[in-house]
């Protein structure tokens with residue numbers, strides 16, 4: 001047993017319900033590690049609204065240096081109502097995404113059996129696609145400024161930066177993923193090329209060039225407004241959706257509701273050549289903090305993505321099977337906080353047991 005693989009895992013519990021759900025997520029990861037013969041070495045980071053209010057510190061360059069040494073990062077949630085909007089988002093979450101060059105935000109939209117969707121006549125067959133969101137540029141780049149602030153002539157600019165390099169690597173990731181999924185073999189580029197003609201043209205031209213390397217894959221284009229409609233009306237049309245940072249942010253909240261809500265929707269911030277970070281896509285939900293009522297399944301599903309990124313495929317699939325067992329066999333009444341019929345820690349215990357026994 002001397003050569004058992006040890007992964008260096010960074011934990012960022014964060015704010016609100018973050019610590020509770022990361023505790024359960026870690027429990028399930030440990031169960032998977034025990035069963036499949038590897039282990040985790042944990043390093044905890046206290047980035048949070050709490051730390052900011054006490055010390056004024058966000059994520060420092062020294063912290064980033066430590067994060068670079070890890071194999072993966074597991075994040076709960078950052079967000080504190082006592083801190084003005086933008087500070088923690090930019091200083092913690094976006095700082096890590098940008099500095100570690102996690103240029104893909106991967107958000108599977110998968111309705112698990114037994115989970116209720118608000119979409120009429122749609123089931124797990126119809127709701128099964130992934131959104132590949134560009135994660136390091138676009139409107140999130142922080143370029144812009146303000147002039148004559150506070151006067152009637154105030155001007156605010158917020159640039160939407162699209163680089164050939166950034167767009168191309170995101171598209172190539174989407175095509176490769178589509179090939180690997182081997183499902184509908186369709187990549188849908190979502191944009192607003194009828195109005196945002198410069199960036200739209202860059203995305204579309206680049207997509208057509210990259211598509212030549214993937215002759216078996218169909219390339220589709222869709223406008224973001226129409227996409228919102230189709231995600232509700234015909235989600236079965238989608239396989240791999242790829243889009244810029246801002247559109248990806250917006251459509252994945254809509255997508256999350258179609259897969260059963262924020263209680264189950266997971267995401268990964270991926271640097272295929274570096275350190276990736278896995279998180280539930282819900283926020284810190286301060287009103288449920290400390291009550292042991294939040295649903296940890298989104299965090300546990302993010303854990304399955306984390307295992308896959310480490311190459312622990314069996315462990316990842318087993319965690320996913322455990323989630324499906326819990327949702328499809330009536331163990332959990334609802335994915336809404338406080339309505340699960342179980343506490344946060346009971347759901348974690350249940351999933352850890354399934355991972356051991358399945």
Ligand code: IPM
Nearest residue numbers: 089090093094249252267281
């Ligand atoms: C998300 C969140 C973040 C984003 C916020 C908290 C900065 O909404 O991960 O989707 O906009 O990317």
Ligand code: MN
Nearest residue numbers: 249250252253
């Ligand atoms: Mn969002």
